[in-house]
Amino acid sequence: xxxxxxxxxxxxxxxxxxxxxxxxxxxxxxxxxxxxxxxxxxxxxxxxxxxxxxxxxxxxxxxxxxxxxxxxxxxxxxxxxxxxxxxxxxxxxxxxxxxxxxxxxxxxxxxxxxxxxxxxxxxxxxxxxxxxxxxxxxxxxxxxxxxxxxxxxxxxxxxxxxxxxxxxxxxxxxxxxxxxxxxxxxxxxxxxxxxxxxxxxxxxxxxxxxxxxxxxxxxxxxxxxxxxxxxxxxxxxxxxxxxxxxxxxxxxxxxxxxxxxxxxxxxxxxxxxxxxxxxxxxxxxxxxxxxxxxxxxxxxxxxxxx
Ligand SMILES: NC(=O)c1ccc[n+]([C@@H]2O[C@H](COP(=O)([O-])OP(=O)(O)OC[C@H]3O[C@@H](n4cnc5c(N)ncnc54)[C@H](OP(=O)(O)O)[C@@H]3O)[C@@H](O)[C@H]2O)c1
Numbered sequence: 001x002x003x004x005x006x007x008x009x010x011x012x013x014x015x016x017x018x019x020x021x022x023x024x025x026x027x028x029x030x031x032x033x034x035x036x037x038x039x040x041x042x043x044x045x046x047x048x049x050x051x052x053x054x055x056x057x058x059x060x061x062x063x064x065x066x067x068x069x070x071x072x073x074x075x076x077x078x079x080x081x082x083x084x085x086x087x088x089x090x091x092x093x094x095x096x097x098x099x100x101x102x103x104x105x106x107x108x109x110x111x112x113x114x115x116x117x118x119x120x121x122x123x124x125x126x127x128x129x130x131x132x133x134x135x136x137x138x139x140x141x142x143x144x145x146x147x148x149x150x151x152x153x154x155x156x157x158x159x160x161x162x163x164x165x166x167x168x169x170x171x172x173x174x175x176x177x178x179x180x181x182x183x184x185x186x187x188x189x190x191x192x193x194x195x196x197x198x199x200x201x202x203x204x205x206x207x208x209x210x211x212x213x214x215x216x217x218x219x220x221x222x223x224x225x226x227x228x229x230x231x232x233x234x235x236x237x238x239x240x241x242x243x244x245x246x247x248x249x250x251x252x253x254x255x256x257x258x259x260x261x262x263x264x265x266x267x268x269x270x271x272x273x274x275x276x277x278x279x280x281x282x283x284x285x286x287x288x289x290x291x292x293x294x295x296x297x298x299x300x301x302x303x304x305x306x
Contacts, residue, residue: 005185036051070097089127143294146210147295158220166269168268170199242257
């Protein structure tokens with residue numbers, strides 16, 4: 001069996017690769033990146049690293065040859081993703097791959113206001129019409145985002161705001177998304193044409209989650225219930241581009257296009273993320289991490305800034 005992983009140099013791809021290496025021989029892995037040097041350590045372990053770019057269809061097809069199943073990790077390039085993912089799906093079929101596992105998003109409905117949701121919806125449609133076997137992993141909002149990325153500033157400022165109203169979400173640990181993906185890939189034939197809701201074990205409002213973080217940090221953090229226009233003004237004042245710029249989501253800024261972030265909050269407010277499943281436990285045999293556990297795992301980094 002040959003398992004191909006796109007986006008293998010990224011954070012999610014590395015987590016999934018590390019888990020798969022505990023389940024299958026390294027020689028069964030084909031890891032894709034535009035920059036093979038990034039994955040030198042995996043090459044040393046015996047995995048095959050191939051150069052591939054979703055913007056280069058012929059090269060992508062060559063890179064996919066010999067694979068049985070491909071994990072298509074959605075790219076971050078808002079606006080270009082449907083084209084990139086379509087190229088990858090067609091290349092997979094032309095290369096003889098039989099099954100594609102796709103990392104989608106929670107709340108995939110035609111009416112979603114979320115820009116990324118619309119792109120995932122379109123990609124799911126292309127995949128389901130492709131004639132390939134598929135498994136779709138609809139990942140909920142990463143539970144890590146608040147404790148890892150947003151809490152340091154919230155503690156420093158004593159406040160944080162969202163325009164999600166009373167909308168609910170079951171935040172999921174990124175590590176659990178990786179666990180589910182690795183399990184599906186290692187046993188992909190048992191997940192043929194399944195669509196899974198990859199969520200945490202409990203629904204919360206954003207206010208609930210901030211209140212929990214405030215309690216854990218022992219710092220008062222005022223939750224602001226913002227309008228979408230207020231939130232947009234905050235992003236604009238921070239100088240965050242409304243459109244996606246290649247490379248904008250990096251370790252320093254952690255910013256995505258503000259149009260995407262605002263429409264994601266709209267989707268939460270309108271109930272598109274109000275989905276809580278037990279699919280992680282069903283797929284992996286272990287329950288999903290609670291939000292409280294994910295907070296606990298990241299809170300050491302808050303202490304460092306005090
Ligand atoms: N659920 C949530 O809350 C949430 C939040 C944010 C993101 N996400 C999703 O999380 C997933 C992965 O995130 P991550 O943290 O692993 O991202 P990351 O660390 O930034 O990695 C991005 C990966 O995409 C690859 N890539 C980008 N453009 C490419 C192209 N044109 N051709 C081939 N590969 C390309 C990169 O490969 P090279 O540069 O090596 O070629 C890299 O491996 C994405 O599916 C994203 O949509 C989910």
